[in-house]
Amino acid sequence: PQRPAAGPGTNHATDDPFTSSRTSWWRQDRFGMFIHFGAYSNLEGEYTRPDGTVCRNAEWIKRECGIPDEAYEKQAATFNPSAFDAQAIVRAAKDAGQRYIVITSKHHDGYAMWPTKQNTWNLRDHSSFDPHRDILAELKKAADAAGIKLGFYYSIWDWHDRDFADPATFPRYKKRMYGQLKELIDNYDPALLWFDGEWDTDNPTNTWSRQDGADLQAYLHGLNPRLIVNNRVGKRDVVDGDFGTPEQEIPTEPVDGQLWESCMTLNDHWGFARYDTNWKAPATVVRNLLDVASRGGNYLLNVGPDKLGRIPQPSVDRLREAGRWLGAHGQGDAVYGAGHTGLVADPSWGAVSRRGNELYASVTSWPAAGTPLHLTAKQPFEIASARVLGSSQQVKVAPSGDGFDLTPSGAATDPIASVIRLTVKPPA
Ligand code: FHN
Numbered sequence: 001p002q003r004p005a006a007g008p009g010t011n012h013a014t015d016d017p018f019t020s021s022r023t024s025w026w027r028q029d030r031f032g033m034f035i036h037f038g039a040y041s042n043l044e045g046e047y048t049r050p051d052g053t054v055c056r057n058a059e060w061i062k063r064e065c066g067i068p069d070e071a072y073e074k075q076a077a078t079f080n081p082s083a084f085d086a087q088a089i090v091r092a093a094k095d096a097g098q099r100y101i102v103i104t105s106k107h108h109d110g111y112a113m114w115p116t117k118q119n120t121w122n123l124r125d126h127s128s129f130d131p132h133r134d135i136l137a138e139l140k141k142a143a144d145a146a147g148i149k150l151g152f153y154y155s156i157w158d159w160h161d162r163d164f165a166d167p168a169t170f171p172r173y174k175k176r177m178y179g180q181l182k183e184l185i186d187n188y189d190p191a192l193l194w195f196d197g198e199w200d201t202d203n204p205t206n207t208w209s210r211q212d213g214a215d216l217q218a219y220l221h222g223l224n225p226r227l228i229v230n231n232r233v234g235k236r237d238v239v240d241g242d243f244g245t246p247e248q249e250i251p252t253e254p255v256d257g258q259l260w261e262s263c264m265t266l267n268d269h270w271g272f273a274r275y276d277t278n279w280k281a282p283a284t285v286v287r288n289l290l291d292v293a294s295r296g297g298n299y300l301l302n303v304g305p306d307k308l309g310r311i312p313q314p315s316v317d318r319l320r321e322a323g324r325w326l327g328a329h330g331q332g333d334a335v336y337g338a339g340h341t342g343l344v345a346d347p348s349w350g351a352v353s354r355r356g357n358e359l360y361a362s363v364t365s366w367p368a369a370g371t372p373l374h375l376t377a378k379q380p381f382e383i384a385s386a387r388v389l390g391s392s393q394q395v396k397v398a399p400s401g402d403g404f405d406l407t408p409s410g411a412a413t414d415p416i417a418s419v420i421r422l423t424v425k426p427p428a
Helices: 021-029 039-043 069-076 086-096 135-146 170-188 210-223 282-294 313-334
Strands: 031-035 046-048 054-056 100-106 149-155 192-196 259-264 298-303 343-345 350-355 358-363 373-377 383-388 395-400 403-408 418-424
Touching (some): 021 149, 021 259, 021 298, 031 086, 086 100, 086 135, 086 313, 100 192, 135 170, 149 170, 259 282, 282 298, 282 313, 282 350, 313 350, 313 358, 313 418, 343 350, 358 373, 403 418
Parallel strands (some): 031 100, 031 298, 100 149, 149 192, 259 298
Antiparallel strands (some): 046 054, 350 358, 358 418, 383 418, 395 403
16 A cells, blocks of 8 residues: 655644754654564464465555454454564664664554553553563663664554544544654654554545644644654645655655655565565665665665564664665765755766765766766866775766766775765865
8 A cells, every 4th residue: 555646745843844953863864764563563464364365464464354353453462572672673773874763653553552541452451562561662762872863653544443434533533642642752752753644545534634734743843842743744735744755765856845755665564574585685775775865865764573573684684784884984974964966976877965065976886997977067066086985096087068077996895885975175
């Protein structure tokens, strides 16, 4: 189920997200970890129906496999993520170079991953998990200790709450939703709320309106004026929060004339699916990140913990390799705090980002000796110096046509991508 493309929006925050101090950490950090973890994780992607047929899905398994409420509630009662290790999760994010985390606090199935007082459909009251533990509190403590910002995904669409599906009783649902969001803000102080499930194309009972979105955003900023909120807080064509959320894609142009973050899975699913084998290569992860950063976007890359709460080893391995690249030779400077340049690289060889007076040409297809890489300049640039990170080789910079050519003298420094750092002469 993919959301329709977002339309133009108006930000209802009190300031301009592009320049606000409220969003500055988010605009600098660039790379985050998405975590899809919930009662669906307990099924690990597979459900055997009473007639013996096997149905596969991840976080949509209840709806897509037609699991009756009582059967889903029965399986959720066995959910026991005893191996959930917040420090290991934060370490995996740090090792990947991911500087913020967004975890599902409540997905469409309505199951809350914290001890909410609004209902008993949650990890504290409806599971086999240790009632003395609170995984969101554990993650918040570990994230704070590691200097990682923590945000919560929250689905407006709720398949479990009876009052959601009936427009006549929807206000009762909305009251509980506001109550849950206040619990999350008061008890865990998230830096960001990542809403979802606001769309109504495949959800005819969803009566969430434009005004609902604007009211919710005002309510949230009343609780915490520093909170960052994504564009799925309300109807995408009017109320759009602080940033757009293209999903499983990298848009070539800015989304809705606003900040944006591309969210993607590392394999085929958001939630854990034991049968999933289609993993993105580390090179794909890094190249996507470089592409997104060069356009001034963020990249939110997902992990789906298994039923015990462990991040799958294939995820950990790929993320660690991405982090190795980012940490080598200062190559992360092409991403963190980097953004638009006014230059256009030829996508056949890579991307170019700007960070202050430094330009970073990230080359994913290194040229044969003596072959120039062309950069089209949309504005005049004067290059003071150029060097390949991690190498002593020289780079010849020469004006050429509508921009300039870069001709390195030696070989690439990294099979994933090599970075040529260009120092721009400040304007006279
Ligand atoms: O339906 C959800 C889906 O399960 C997942 O959470 C993604 C992540 O952005 N959002 C919705 C689909 O657009």
